[in-house]
Amino acid sequence: MNKTDNDSLIEIEIKGVPDPHRAKNLVNTTGALAFWETYELAEIFQYLDQANKALIPLYKDSIQIPEKKDTNKNEADPVSELGYEKNSQPDPEFISQNPLFSCLYPNVAQREDGQAYPQQGAVVGLVNISDTAKINTMLNLKEVKMLFPRDLFFMWTIKAVDEEGKYLQLVAVRQSSRDGMPPMSGAYIVNAKAEKGMSGNNEILMEMNSEGAHIWKRLTSNNIGKALAIAIDNNVYAAPMVQAAIDGGKSLISGNFTAEEAADMAIIIKNGALPLHTCIIQVEVSNNK
Template sequence: MKQKNAIILLTVMLILLSIYRLSFTLTDRAIQQSATEYATDKRGIVNLDKKQKYLDSLWNKPVYNVLVAEYTYKEVKEMSLSLGLDLQGGMHVTLEVSPVEIIKALANNSRDAKFQQALTLAQKRQATSQASFVSLFGAAYAEVAPGEKLSKIFTNTTTRGKIDLKSTDTQILDIINQEMEDAFDRSFNIIRTRIDKFGVSNPTIQKLPGTNRILVELPGVDNPKRVRKLLSGVAKLEFWEVWETQDLIPYYQEFAAYLEREESKNQAKTGKKPSKGDGGLVAKSDSNAQKGKDPLVADEEDTSAIARLDTASKKTDTLRKDKPKADSLKKDTTDAAGNLAAQLMQPSYEGFVVRTRDTARVNELLSRSEVQRLFPSNLRFMWDVKGNEAAGNITLYAIKTGRGGKAPLSGEVVIEARNDFDENNRPSVSMQMNATGARGWRKLTAENVGKRIAIALDNYVYSAPRVNGEIPNGSSVITGNFTVNEAKDLANVLKAGKLPAPVRVVEEATVGPSLGKESIQQGLNSMLLGLGLVIVFMILYYRSSGVVANIALS
């Protein structure tokens, strides 16, 4: 009897667990259906951009409750069944990192006729050869310029310290190969970051061995134009000044007062008070969350610092004013600004800390023209590229824009970046700029001693180190609580300005949902046929016992 009860209990638990897991898939499909209905006009035409904005607005908002647990749309997507391209449709894209552009950049865009001829010849041969493009280029140059060395083409400011007139062709080709691999890894990471912000459930992103191509599969995606734009853009590296949080408190207080007024209006209309911890304000139904904005990303604290390399001539320690305790800043700003603003955007020394679940709401608020007028005209908000998943919050950086909204320094001035170790044997990143960059970097660091400078790629902040002192020669070291891999990733990000690696779509296929429905139906038919054959076999072989077994099976 006890054994029977245990079997019944186990069966019930398995059924409940199955229902629980399937409920996420049903919720996901219901939201997708709502998005489609929302984006469908009177003529029955679906506006894909409008549909995507609707889904983006829900990405970090709670959409499903199980008892006391709340799940955002992102979590629902992650826990729903993954059908894959063959079942639910989507996009299959093959991307190629352009080796030609990288070689041109290393050659400082040389106009040498034989160099250009060798590139053209290598491109033609690549179509019918399995060899790497660098090998084909080396052979092509030796053919069109017999007896001439590659060093005369590749000895320039871009390759200073790596290639000189004494370098052999073999050494130069090895260096080009290494730079090509770094550019490929950088492009792969950038594409992966972009897709993570795209909001696709269970995407497939993989390098194709032996090639400079990347395979991307995006199940459920139905907007090819947006995907092409997202994947093929060239990454843009920029250096930005960062507002000090204390300087923004008066504007933050005006923002808090605005939230209080809006909440009073909402309460007057609905007669309801906001539940504790909900931030007090609901995003508009038409959701401008993604209009003209970047997708929202997460953050973790970055305590890195920029230091000089020329320590022999100047002191390494820099005097700076002691910061007040973080608790006092939190208390002062919360008391001054009110609970609604503090629940949504908690001031910190890095910027504003936002709960992950509130990012869509904050994004919608900051996109409102009346809110933008509350802050300085030269302020632009950017999210950090990483998230503190354990704490469940992200940091919003307050970026100080220059004339015309441009960054004071762009990534093209970076000529070298590498991961290293500092004097305390901690992972660090060394960065070297050209003469133009060194002048701009000297001015930028001199004006921001004790303040942060944000390093942003694709409008996401990868690091925001604090300046210890003026850096006169363009040589900098970024230190902090890095792991070796994080230092390597940051060095690779800094190289995005030095060697832009355009990515182009070489193959694209859109799989329609009809293929998925057909595959599902074929699977069901196969299952029913197999089950039927088992039932028939049981009856024919075991006769009455087989009938009993079939009844028990049903």
């Protein structure tokens, strides 16, 4: 990062990113990197069910029944393809009795006897991007918030999970500290790089300083079998499951990343995000490596 002849402009060089669009997205990523503990869906599903019931009288006069689609059309349903439960046709009675679950498709599966059960992990469910504001409003109503544990709050994933780019995941995050700060920030990260895992998947190798290694060991020890959410600006970039306590200050983050996404995430983790909002004036691609 260098100052130009114009004191109001800053020149930023991002090595290894030849695509101007990617460079702009990285520079415009503002806010602090944070590692959050999470709730399992199974731990909070009862509260979501209570919230759904509490919303019925509040939304009974404002619920709109979507137009039925032509079932003869052989169109792929991204919700079903991703393993989420959804009625193929909008049922007016179901929608009127389920203000929350008619927009939020819970991350549940069905047993052979037809009983639904929550999937493992912190993903609450799937929401159409056009409905995220509505879900935010519902979850922040005082009649709903009073039903939840005080340390529970929600974040959206940064990218859509379906090929058409229509659906985001809602993640259940736990605010475990009294001051509301995450248990670990990006200040302890000294290096991060993208690499190929043994199975050929894209991973990020993250290295911490000695203080960060101590915090990370304690954090992973307390969350074995649960997810830790990696977030910037309250958007979740990944929520990997903790397989075991991690000692030594090195950790692998695996997920459904493309090579480009893994490389960009490594840059953000290593360098942090800019602590200010920026306005991109010009982007140039340099041949310097």
